[in-house]
């Protein structure tokens with residue numbers, strides 16, 4: 001992004017924060033739907049970003065999946081890779097959220113572990129299924145890496161966010 005764009009974004013965010021007349025530390029404690037709606041008014045914050053803000057502020061036990069964690073879960077069979085990133089995100093989030101429970105530390109750890117797994121082993125273009133501890137149960141594991149004999153990347157999440 002050009003510096004001009006960043007400045008404009010910051011100004012819009014600061015203006016909105018002033019209009020809200022509440023520190024964000026209080027906004028994140030509002031009822032979930034209201035907090036999400038408010039956070040999404042900030043420039044550059046979509047559904048995933050709003051959930052991440054709620055997670056990292058330790059206000060809500062949401063997974064707040066980013067693209068790496070999302071890709072891992074799609075390959076593990078928790079959803080499909082739709083052409084529209086938001087649809088994939090919503091589908092996977094809806095499927096895994098009940099398993100996340102109501103513990104913020106657990107959700108934070110799950111978020112970080114999934115992101116790390118997607119960054120290091122289950123990478124976008126060259127997943128290392130041979131070194132993956134999940135390969136035995138992964139329907140997308142590369143041939144020979146698990147009992148399913150699937151092909152890693154066949155459930156490819158292409159979004160780069």
Ligand code: SF4
Pocket residue numbers: 072075076121122123127128129132133134135136138139140141142145152153
């Ligand atoms: S087995 Fe391969 S595709 Fe499945 S989670 Fe591990 S790295 Fe990803």
